[in-house]
Amino acid sequence: MSSPNLALTLVSAGMRKEMLEPATQYAPHTALTLNELRNGCGVQFEDYDMNGEQSATTAVMLPNMTDRKFKTTNLMHSEMVAINWMIGKDHWTVSGDGRVVWADGKAITRDQFKTAQPHCGFCTVFLIAAGLPVTKPTRGNFQVAARLAYQLLVELEVSAPLLARMAGGFAVLKCLLNGLKGDPGWVLRVGGQCYDDNGLARVPFGVTIVDWSTLENEPKRDTIYQLWKVVYWQILETNRGK
Numbered sequence: 001m002s003s004p005n006l007a008l009t010l011v012s013a014g015m016r017k018e019m020l021e022p023a024t025q026y027a028p029h030t031a032l033t034l035n036e037l038r039n040g041c042g043v044q045f046e047d048y049d050m051n052g053e054q055s056a057t058t059a060v061m062l063p064n065m066t067d068r069k070f071k072t073t074n075l076m077h078s079e080m081v082a083i084n085w086m087i088g089k090d091h092w093t094v095s096g097d098g099r100v101v102w103a104d105g106k107a108i109t110r111d112q113f114k115t116a117q118p119h120c121g122f123c124t125v126f127l128i129a130a131g132l133p134v135t136k137p138t139r140g141n142f143q144v145a146a147r148l149a150y151q152l153l154v155e156l157e158v159s160a161p162l163l164a165r166m167a168g169g170f171a172v173l174k175c176l177l178n179g180l181k182g183d184p185g186w187v188l189r190v191g192g193q194c195y196d197d198n199g200l201a202r203v204p205f206g207v208t209i210v211d212w213s214t215l216e217n218e219p220k221r222d223t224i225y226q227l228w229k230v231v232y233w234q235i236l237e238t239n240r241g242k
Contacts, residue, residue, distance in 0.1 A: 048140020098162030
């Protein structure tokens with residue numbers, strides 16, 4: 001499920017060397033998770049055919065029942081531009097479990113969020129994982145996908161539950177982070193739960209606890225960005241059918 005040249009490719013994509021070995025080791029877990037998300041979305045996948053259009057348009061329904069449309073800008077796809085705007089206006093929020101919902105906690109429906117063109121393969125799995133409806137899911141890799149240049153809004157980027165849902169679980173995140181810590185004898189705390197290499201953990205006295213909020217507050221959120229690189233690469237590979 002993972003490319004034999006994964007480590008080499010991640011080097012070219014800017015992956016820190018400390019992440020290479022665990023990224024390769026746990027790639028099958030992430031690939032399996034991404035395919036499970038695709039298979040469970042309940043919508044038939046299509047070919048990634050833009051019919052000559054240069055960008056996509058995503059429409060959202062505002063609380064006053066009027067529509068607003070958003071186009072792809074720079075590296076942020078129209079779906080993410082729309083989500084970013086709706087969250088910025090406090091219409092939507094990212095829930096504690098990493099799903100995008102209305103501010104009152106209600107789910108967002110197909111009538112309230114839809115894209116006229118097929119979703120690229122990256123947007124497809126992100127929308128599914130974030131609990132948003134997909135209109136035309138595909139496995140298509142967009143033009144600069146090979147550079148892993150996909151811009152994600154900050155509220156989703158720092159959501160540990162969303163990242164874990166796509167990577168294969170909190171234990172996978174912990175194991176990937178071992179390469180950066182240099183010592184597996186610590187636990188990762190997300191909210192009120194702690195995780196070791198096997199999942200939920202009780203923390204013995206004296207064991208080092210690294211809180212997710214510490215990673216959120218890093219300059220440029222570099223460690224979290226490295227974790228997303230692992231997921232991005234597996235989205236790219238599984239879109240290709242590998």
